[in-house]
Amino acid sequence: MTVSRKKYAGHLIGKQARVVCPTCNNGWMRTLEEEAFPLLRAAVTNDLNRLTLEDQKLLATRVSHIIMTATLGFDDLHFSTKEQRQEFRRTLTPPDDWRMYACEAKVVKVNQFVHFDGLGLLHRDDSEAPKVPNAHTATVVIGKLCIHVLTGRFNRLIKRYTAVKLAQFWPPVGEIDLSETSSLSPLEVYRLAKTPRLLF
DSSP states (O other): OOOEEEOOSSSHHHHSOEEEOHHHHTTHHHHHHHHHHHHHHHHHTTOOOEEOHHHHHHHHHHHHHHHHHHGGGOTTTOOSOHHHHHHHHHHOOOOTTEEEEEEEESOOSEEEEEEEEEEOOOOGGGTTSOOOOOEEEEEEEETTEEEEEEEHHHHHHOOOOSSSOOEEEETTOSOEEGGGSOEEOHHHHHHHHHHHHHHO
């Protein structure tokens, strides 16, 4: 399998170094992108009002793919492990320790805001452990849809937010009416992205 690293001009996600396997890129990844396109287009055109359970699975899979691919350009972030990426390729299901939320956003551009962060949160009994990030957050705006992802220890330590109304779509807990979630301004999206770091 031939692997090449590429960089592209454009938005933050496009600017990150990517590890591209042509077989994957032209196979299951492209299929996933094509399947998710109508859903994300609806978010961009402000026609996405509800998320069915099927929509949520597809959205969670596509968001996982976006994050895993984009964060490969950050050598020190450790957002996903090689084993998680291999399992994702096999199952097209987000890692077990990822939790995803959605709400509305008062913005109009696709991927107008993207934020990745990772902290090395230590238990009391592992203070000698290397400070490798094991708690991650990603916040992505796609059209009128704001997506907030917690992984690792963030997922286990943060149970809910009180200042904003987010709808959990992964793991799914039921159909979602996005009109019942908060509609965040760009500044509020930024604050949401920064909240996990401020908490710890």
